[in-house]
Amino acid sequence: MNVEPDKxxxxxxxxxxxxxxxxxGQRPVVLRACGLKRVFGKVxxxxxxxxTVHAGEIYGFLGVNGAGKTTAIRILMGxxxxxxxxxxxxxxxxxRTTIQQKQSIGYVSQEQTFYPWMTCRALGRFVGGxxxxxxxxEFDRLLRVLDLPPDRKVSQLSGxxxxxxxxxxxxxxxxxxxxxxxxxxxxxxxxxxxxxxxxQRETREHGHTTFFSSHIIDEIERVADRVGIIxxxxxxxxxxxxxxxxxxxxxxxxxDGETSATRESRPPILEPNNPAEPRTDAxxxxxxxxxxxxxxxxxxxxxxxxxxxxxxxxxxxxGPGIHVQELSVEDIFVALVGKEAxxx
Amino acid sequence: MTGTLLxxxxxxxxxGLLAVLAVGLMSNLLIVAASMARSNAESPFEGLRxxxxxxxxxxxxxxxxRLVVVEYQARTQLFLEALPVSRWRMxxxxxxxxxxxxLFLEGMALVIACLLAARHGDLTIRFATIVxxxxxxxxxxxxxFCFLMGLTGRYRLALYLTLLLTGMLLIERxxxxxxxxxxxxxxxxxxxxxxxxxxxxxxxITWLLILLFSLLAAVLSLIxxxxxxxxxxxxxxxxxxxxxxxxxxxxxFAAATLSEKVKKEPFDLKHASxxxxxxxxxxxxxxxxxxxxxxxxxxxxxxxxxxxxREYLGIKELPPVFxxxxxxxxxxxxxxxxxxxxxxxxxxxxxxxxxxxxxSFIAWLVPEVLAIASKGRVKHESxxxxxxxxGLFWVGRDHLESALTQDHVLALRSLYGAQQGFAQAxxxxxxxxxxRVGESIASAMAxxxxxxxxxxxxxxxxxxxxxxxLGARQSQDFRVLFKSNSWEHHLxxxxxxxxxxxxxxxxxxxxxxxxxxxxxxxxxxxxxxQVNYVPLxxxxxxxxxxxxxxxxxxxETRYSFLYQTLSVLDEESQPKxxxxxQNGYAQNAEAELPESYARGQRLRWTFALDVPTLxxxxxxxxxxxxxx
Numbered sequence: 002m003n004v005e006p007d008k009x010x011x012x013x014x015x016x017x018x019x020x021x022x023x024x025x026g027q028r029p030v031v032l033r034a035c036g037l038k039r040v041f042g043k044v045x046x047x048x049x050x051x052x053t054v055h056a057g058e059i060y061g062f063l064g065v066n067g068a069g070k071t072t073a074i075r076i077l078m079g080x081x082x083x084x085x086x087x088x089x090x091x092x093x094x095x096x097r098t099t100i101q102q103k104q105s106i107g108y109v110s111q112e113q114t115f116y117p118w119m120t121c122r123a124l125g126r127f128v129g130g131x132x133x134x135x136x137x138x139e140f141d142r143l144l145r146v147l148d149l150p151p152d153r154k155v156s157q158l159s160g161x162x163x164x165x166x167x168x169x170x171x172x173x174x175x176x177x178x179x180x181x182x183x184x185x186x187x188x189x190x191x192x193x194x195x196x197x198x199x200x201q202r203e204t205r206e207h208g209h210t211t212f213f214s215s216h217i218i219d220e221i222e223r224v225a226d227r228v229g230i231i232x233x234x235x236x237x238x239x240x241x242x243x244x245x246x247x248x249x250x251x252x253x254x255x256x257d258g259e260t261s262a263t264r265e266s267r268p269p270i271l272e273p274n275n276p277a278e279p280r281t282d283a284x285x286x287x288x289x290x291x292x293x294x295x296x297x298x299x300x301x302x303x304x305x306x307x308x309x310x311x312x313x314x315x316x317x318x319x320g321p322g323i324h325v326q327e328l329s330v331e332d333i334f335v336a337l338v339g340k341e342a343x344x345x
Numbered sequence: 346m347t348g349t350l351l352x353x354x355x356x357x358x359x360x361g362l363l364a365v366l367a368v369g370l371m372s373n374l375l376i377v378a379a380s381m382a383r384s385n386a387e388s389p390f391e392g393l394r395x396x397x398x399x400x401x402x403x404x405x406x407x408x409x410x411r412l413v414v415v416e417y418q419a420r421t422q423l424f425l426e427a428l429p430v431s432r433w434r435m436x437x438x439x440x441x442x443x444x445x446x447x448l449f450l451e452g453m454a455l456v457i458a459c460l461l462a463a464r465h466g467d468l469t470i471r472f473a474t475i476v477x478x479x480x481x482x483x484x485x486x487x488x489x490f491c492f493l494m495g496l497t498g499r500y501r502l503a504l505y506l507t508l509l510l511t512g513m514l515l516i517e518r519x520x521x522x523x524x525x526x527x528x529x530x531x532x533x534x535x536x537x538x539x540x541x542x543x544x545x546x547x548x549x550i551t552w553l554l555i556l557l558f559s560l561l562a563a564v565l566s567l568i569x570x571x572x573x574x575x576x577x578x579x580x581x582x583x584x585x586x587x588x589x590x591x592x593x594x595x596x597x598f599a600a601a602t603l604s605e606k607v608k609k610e611p612f613d614l615k616h617a618s619x620x621x622x623x624x625x626x627x628x629x630x631x632x633x634x635x636x637x638x639x640x641x642x643x644x645x646x647x648x649x650x651x652x653x654x655r656e657y658l659g660i661k662e663l664p665p666v667f668x669x670x671x672x673x674x675x676x677x678x679x680x681x682x683x684x685x686x687x688x689x690x691x692x693x694x695x696x697x698x699x700x701x702x703x704x705s706f707i708a709w710l711v712p713e714v715l716a717i718a719s720k721g722r723v724k725h726e727s728x729x730x731x732x733x734x735x736g737l738f739w740v741g742r743d744h745l746e747s748a749l750t751q752d753h754v755l756a757l758r759s760l761y762g763a764q765q766g767f768a769q770a771x772x773x774x775x776x777x778x779x780x781r782v783g784e785s786i787a788s789a790m791a792x793x794x795x796x797x798x799x800x801x802x803x804x805x806x807x808x809x810x811x812x813x814x815l816g817a818r819q820s821q822d823f824r825v826l827f828k829s830n831s832w833e834h835h836l837x838x839x840x841x842x843x844x845x846x847x848x849x850x851x852x853x854x855x856x857x858x859x860x861x862x863x864x865x866x867x868x869x870x871x872x873x874x875q876v877n878y879v880p881l882x883x884x885x886x887x888x889x890x891x892x893x894x895x896x897x898x899x900x901e902t903r904y905s906f907l908y909q910t911l912s913v914l915d916e917e918s919q920p921k922x923x924x925x926x927q928n929g930y931a932q933n934a935e936a937e938l939p940e941s942y943a944r945g946q947r948l949r950w951t952f953a954l955d956v957p958t959l960x961x962x963x964x965x966x967x968x969x970x971x972x973x
Binding site: 078080081082100101103104108110112113114115116117118123127128130131132 | 346348349352353356357419420421423424426427428429430431570
């Protein structure tokens with residue numbers, strides 16, 4: 002389980018696809034970003050972002066609006082450059098994605114700004130000229146599969162059809178990495194579901210490595226093998242959804258009328274486990290070793306905590322007056338991205 | 346990758362590119378046809394100059410709108426950026442595609458102009474290269490500038506307007522002189538005539554500007570990952586529209602106010618006698634104070650004459666006239682000073698001389714005043730003869746319908762001028778005619794034409810014609826383009842007479858005068874001569890000349906060789922630019938100029954002789970030629 006995001010130093014000392022990785026059965030790394038930073042004026046859009054995407058997986062890149070997802074993707078695509086940090090893309094380390102690397106990436110952007118005068122087929126011909134691995138029959142197949150009329154002009158396509166066209170253009174050159182930047186934003190629920198089905202089918206059938214950015218948790222839960230949660234330009238979590246669910250739980254502690262106003266004046270119920278100084282207080286006591294408080298709220302008669310920690314740390318949590326509950330991914334996401342505002 | 350982008354641009358803009366090429370070709374053919382119909386004397390490259398100015402500018406604007414503005418406004422460059430294409434390649438393909446089209450168009454026009462020039466046999470590789478360098482450089486410069494402006498997105502129109510207005514304002518205020526500015530020099534009057542001298546300084550400035558604009562365009566399109574250009578291409582907000590409109594209106598208002606102020610600042614002459622009539626103001630300064638009787642009399646006389654003329658021609662107002670005494674001038678020589686920042690006419694004359702003649706001065710002054718009052722319009726060649734003849738016509742207005750011979754000297758002058766032949770075509774090429782016979786003779790010829798008109802059509806019809814040609818207010822806007830300004834048009838419109846019949850009547854009047862003045866005319870000397878360029882070295886020449894007077898004068902006669910080096914072939918030269926080499930005919934019918942000249946320089950020369958009977962100078966006719 003990977004609870005803490007990787008540090009740049011760690012990135013530097015551990016290049017992608019080491020023998021150790023491969024020997025341990027891990028899938029090879031397609032993309033690894035280390036310490037990416039990008040500042041616009043006084044705003045830090047991406048602030049030391051680290052992430053790792055393995056071959057064949059669907060990586061869900063989750064974050065609220067303005068978290069830095071699109072900026073991070075634009076850096077990955079080489080559309081903008083990062084101020085600091087490095088990228089390991091398809092086995093090559095670089096500061097900025099090169100044209101050759103871009104030719105191995107399929108990209109569906111948030112907004113489709115195709116040439117409106119081109120037909121789907123003409124657009125395919127134009128884009129195909131820029132990819133050495135372009136597979137024209139595959140593009141035709143994708144148009145058929147995605148139910149896109151080849152001779153219709155882009156200006157006459159609906160929003161959903163444009164996204165599908167973007168997907169066809171992205172998949173036709175058989176990319177080693179498919180990057181989708183909130184592709185379903187603006188689509189109606191039916192079109193969204195259809196699109197997600199296509200993504201799942203295409204990536205599973207053809208083994209595409211997919212980097213899927215979204216702020217909609219349902220989507221990510223549905224398609225992603227691993228997720229990265231970004232907030233304020235930094236990675237808050239990276240790992241599998243199962244690990245995420247196992248590592249973050251809610252703990253309710255009976256406090257016998259403790260409120261947030263009285264909490265400070267009374268003896269603490271949360272402290273690190275210290276056998277040298279056993280507590281004499283009869284109230285329930287929570288050992289915090291290895292756990293991080295994400296949320297702490299006082300309610301009538303009990304305190305509600307959201308904690309994050311490895312499985313081993315959770316084994317010591319329990320006892321009279323302490324109730325541990327599993328959380329939905331959405332609750333975990335809210336706890337993770339809202340922790341600075343809530344935790345004192 | 347470049348090929349893919351190029352194909353995309355061609356597919357996207359093929360209609361626009363073809364339209365630019367077709368319109369360019371059509372325009373070029375029209376310009377060439379118009380140029381050929383107008384005159385054979387004009388350089389074929391004059392049409393190319395017009396084409397470069399008009400089509401180069403319009404073509405660059407259209408191409409950059411299609412290639413740059415459309416792409417950025419539709420934000421389709423974001424799609425390209427997501428593809429494996431570098432931003433610089435995308436911009437470079439656009440830049441060079443548009444450039445290739447506009448240079449192809451210019452090249453086509455150049456080839457056509459060269460073919461025409463070759464027909465005349467005056468085309469050399471060096472000449473064509475110089476013209477090519479001038480035209481290609483200026484077109485490239487305009488194209489680079491438009492490309493840069495295209496990247497300024499929603500502000501481009503406001504910037505164009507602001508630059509245009511500011512430029513016009515500065516030029517009008519004479520704050521900046523653009524005549525010596527590199528790109529302007531490349532398209533100046535020498536464009537179609539400069540065969541030898543490569544305008545390196547102007548070319549260097551132009552190339553530097555091309556580099557500057559291209560670099561700025563590159564910076565604007567690439568800086569901050571192209572986000573600046575993308576932001577600039579977004580549509581204007583309502584607030585921005587209001588701000589830009591208000592700024593431009595403010596600039597227009599400021600320009601108009603400033604321009605108005607400039608016009609309200611006339612030149613002033615201190616300690617001068619003043620005579621003022623309705624719409625006319627004359628100041629004369631002799632250096633003797635405001636009450637000097639000579640100055641007062643002259644001021645009063647000139648004011649009366651100008652007022653009468655103003656009323657005769659129906660002109661609302663004439664520019665103020667400032668006359669200053671200059672003792673070193675001959676009594677029949679008048680010099681016009683330049684009033685750069687003020688309104689009015691500044692004249693230097695020796696009006697206290699004993700030989701001073703008011704009539705002669707008025708005959709000289711009237712065309713000058715009319716030229717200024719019409720902002721130079723009446724000096725156009727299509728009606729220039731009317732202006733040239735009007736001065737003499739005006740001072741003889743008390744006997745308009747009398748025979749030519751009543752003005753004995755003027756009649757002799759006009760007959761002298763007509764001896765070498767005179768036809769309606771000479772009226773079309775009046776400036777050439779003036780160069781052939783000299784200003785005084787040409788003015789007398791024109792005078793005889795106006796006299797003929799008055800005699801044959803009547804004074805009233807003549808006045809109507811003169812009012813239309815010299816007095817009518819001309820539109821200040823585009824309507825002027827649709828109005829014919831030729832003397833023939835005005836003659837038909839005002840007097841219902843055909844120009845051909847006037848010329849016939851004119852020739853009849855001259856023939857009639859010739860009958861009575863033939864003996865005197867036969868005694869008048871004809872001047873001719875030739876110039877030889879003697880090589881001193883491969884590149885330097887000595888100018889030797891030989892004059893012939895026929896009939897040979899009985900007494901010692903002095904003649905002049907008038908000459909000047911030319912920067913261009915086709916411009917009107919001023920008398921003050923001429924140099925004079927004077928000799929006695931008996932001793933030195935052959936002489937040489939003291940200085941030597943470089944091969945390839947151009948010389949304008951004539952022999953001149955003062956003829957007392959005519960009370961003016963006659964010439965052999967100006968020759969403009971290259972020193973070989």
